[in-house]
Amino acid sequence: MQALRIHNTLTRRADAVEPHADGSPVTFYSCGPTVYDDAHIGNFRSFLNADVLRRTLELLGHRVHHVMNITDVGHMTDDSSADGGGEDKMAVAGRRIAEAKKAGKLPAGTDVDPGNPGAIADFYAGRFLEDARALGLKVALEAHAHPERADALMPRPTRCIPQMIAMIERLVANGHAYVAGDGVVYFDVRSFPAYGALSGNTIDRLREGAGERISAENQAQKRHPADFMLWKPDMSHLMRWPSPWGEGYPGWHIECSAMARMLLGDEIDIHSGGEDNIFPHHECEVAQSRCATGRPRFARHWFHTRHLVVEGEKMSKRTGNFFTARDLFAKGHTPAAVRLELIRTHYRSNANFTLQGLADCQRMIDRWSRAHSELLSRAAPSPDESRPAGPFERALASFTDGLCDDLNVARAIAALNEACAAPAVERDAACAHRELAAMLAMDSVLGVLGRNRAAEHAPPAGDPGLAQQVERLIAERTAARAAKNWAESDRIRDALAAMGVAIKDGAQGTTWSRTAG
RNA sequence: GGCCGAGUACCCAAGUGGCCUAAGGGGACGGAUUGCAAAUCCGUUAUUCGUGGGUUCAAAUCCCACCUCGGCCUCCA
Incomplete structure (x- = not known):
């Protein structure tokens, strides 16, 4: 089998990608979308590159066990108090949906309760999956073809809270996490000397930049400025669950650690995401996972896609x-x-x-x-x-x-x-x-x-009669051409062009398509 | 401010010391075809690789400086 060499963020060189054991599938975890809004093309570039990697492995004869999460926990918008301040993104999404509903702009056939965060997440998750399937994201096609495995292929954090709590309990028990004075559970970065190995940061250097985006109150509670949140008790959060540390919600990084472990095991072969995930998200995942499993490694290969302009x-x-x-x-x-x-x-x-x-x-x-x-x-x-x-x-x-x-x-x-x-x-x-x-x-x-077929023949929204109209005009033009009435023929072609329809005279007659834009 | 990437023709984009007088696609231009178009087919289109120095027998590829763009430095694909 031909070797596939891929740049590994962790080792900073091109390493061969192979399964952890001969004959096993390659285990592959991809950081997927958050569902507070529709995914944009930048998101999709990252997901699609992961898909190309997966498909390449399959072309080479590997079996691939690919998992991509769909993040549906409401996180916070405010970046000035990054440890849990600001507004709940689910609340923002709800407001947006409520406005669209009021303006009558919600797509036909959909009805979402803007006050129900679960419904909002489902609404956007559904739209994401539609787009993902249209773009040929294999993991989404697989989940669609096997609904009974959908949760195992594209897991949702809100359905995996017990696994996260178990992992946090383990981290607290073995001294890698602590409950601070404000009741928040933090990961203790100084308990994990390898923290920073993936991103090239060191705990010392992080300290220098740390002052700018974190509120002083939050920092004061932590043992080290780089310590990150695992669980926050918060009765005001839209989505919250009971836990040993009070009702609240999980930190931003623990979901991937918990779901990767639950579905793919303690060590995985490949982990992918956008370049912005390298730090802090993936760095924190490594720390949590390794400290929870006791293994010397979490992901063998880190694959990061650069951003799009x-x-x-x-x-x-x-x-x-x-x-x-x-x-x-x-x-x-x-x-x-x-x-x-x-x-x-x-x-x-x-x-x-x-x-x-x-x-x-x-x-x-x-x-x-x-x-x-x-x-x-x-x-x-x-x-x-x-x-x-x-x-x-x-x-x-x-x-x-x-x-x-x-x-x-x-x-x-x-x-x-x-x-x-x-x-x-x-x-x-x-x-x-x-x-x-x-x-x-x-x-x-x-x-x-x-x-290679879009909605090109599907009439645009609000103009269901387009197809019939176009067919009628083409028939008129065909008649004009048969009569060698070129002026009339060209006039009809121009009229069609003005409607956003391009035509081609081929051996089998005239065909048409909508012009993009 | 610190750390990391990147700058190749009109556009997108490979190439990372000699096979490069630089792949591939698009566009443009010329030709075939067509009532005219569109589509299709054939051909042409960078002695040059952000700028200025340097190393080398040899540089788009290595080194230095500068300019521009992007990422990270606890929202982010």
């Missing part, structure tokens, strides 16, 4: 370059193009998401789709083994080499493009059956061929 600028709602996946689908972009645009740049570079790039991806995918249809139509039921390897079979080798080299997706894509551009004589000489298999193997990682 949009049109060269940091994505922000204010500058108008903020996109959720569903925003793009609604504008007519295919999930395939969104997926490819988000995975085509190396995961350790800042990617620049652009509308032009999305269009580029769409054209590439359309070409791959044509090549795929062509192979499909030529593939014989029984392969002719005597034929030499064709362009796609050869491309699969360099495609795989590219991916094995720290997930070089750009190189993999170039290999596929070159196969599609191979001269017809070469293509005809090859065994179409094997060529098709090679192409599907490549798509098993890229994951675009089955997703």
Whole structure:
């Protein structure tokens, strides 16, 4: 089996990814979304890169046990008092939903109680899963296909509170956590000398920067400024549970430690997230997990995706370059193009998401789709083994080499493009059956061929009669063309363009699609 | 302020000491095709790699300085 080498944040070099034991599945935990709002394309870049890693492992013949959490505990918004101050994010989401409801902007067929945090979380979790499936996130497809395993594949912290409490109890019992004067349970970072190994921080250096974002009152309760919260008793929090330390809610990091352990065991092979998770989130996870399990390791391999910028600028709602996946689908972009645009740049570079790039991806995918249809139509039921390897079979080798080299997706894509551009004589000489298999193997990682269809023929919201209208105009234009009435024909084409509909005159008649945007 | 990444053509983006007078895609331009378009097919499109120095027989790749952008320094993918 070919080795996949991936940069490991922990060791700061490219390490081979392999299961902890021969023949076992690779255990893989991904930090998933919070469900206080729709996930944006930056979130999805991180999830999709994890998906590409998982699919690459599967292409190489590994089995992968992949888990991605969906965080539904209401955390706090205020960053000036980071140890539990500010406003509950679930409350903010509830207000947003209440406003949308009032304005009649809630999607048809949905009714959410804005005062019920569980309902809010379910609402956004449902939307996330829809987007995730559209984009081909395999773990979401798997959870959908096996509802009985959904909670084990995409766990929710609110359903795992006992496991978190058990882990915190263990940490308190073995001296790695303590109850402070304010009743809050903190992890004692000085009890864990390896704290900082993942992020490259040291406890001393953290102390220097610590003064800026943490309120003095909170700091005064802790033994060390870097100590972080495990449980906060708080009767005012929207979501709260009974615990040995009083009714309240868990700290931000403990959920992943508890769920990873519960579902994948004390040590896991890969753990992924966005680059901002390295510190403090993943650093704290390592500390909690190792101190609770007593193991020398938590995750063997840490995989972090760098952030995304949009049109060269940091994505922000204010500058108008903020996109959720569903925003793009609604504008007519295919999930395939969104997926490819988000995975085509190396995961350790800042990617620049652009509308032009999305269009580029769409054209590439359309070409791959044509090549795929062509192979499909030529593939014989029984392969002719005597034929030499064709362009796609050869491309699969360099495609795989590219991916094995720290997930070089750009190189993999170039290999596929070159196969599609191979001269017809070469293509005809090859065994179409094997060529098709090679192409599907490549798509098993890229994951675009089955997703190259958006809502393009679905009429846009508020205009259900569009399809019939378009068909009628096309029929009129076809008649005009038959009569060689070019002026009328062009007038209809312009009218369709004004409606946001592009047409193509092909051998099988005229086809149409909505223009994105 | 401290620590970390990154800057390659009009755009996206590989390449990390000689195979680079720099992959792949898009765009643009020229040609084929088309009533005209669109789509498709063929061809052309960086002697140059943020800027200035340095090391080396050899640098996009290593070193130094500067500029610009991004991340982290207890919300964040």
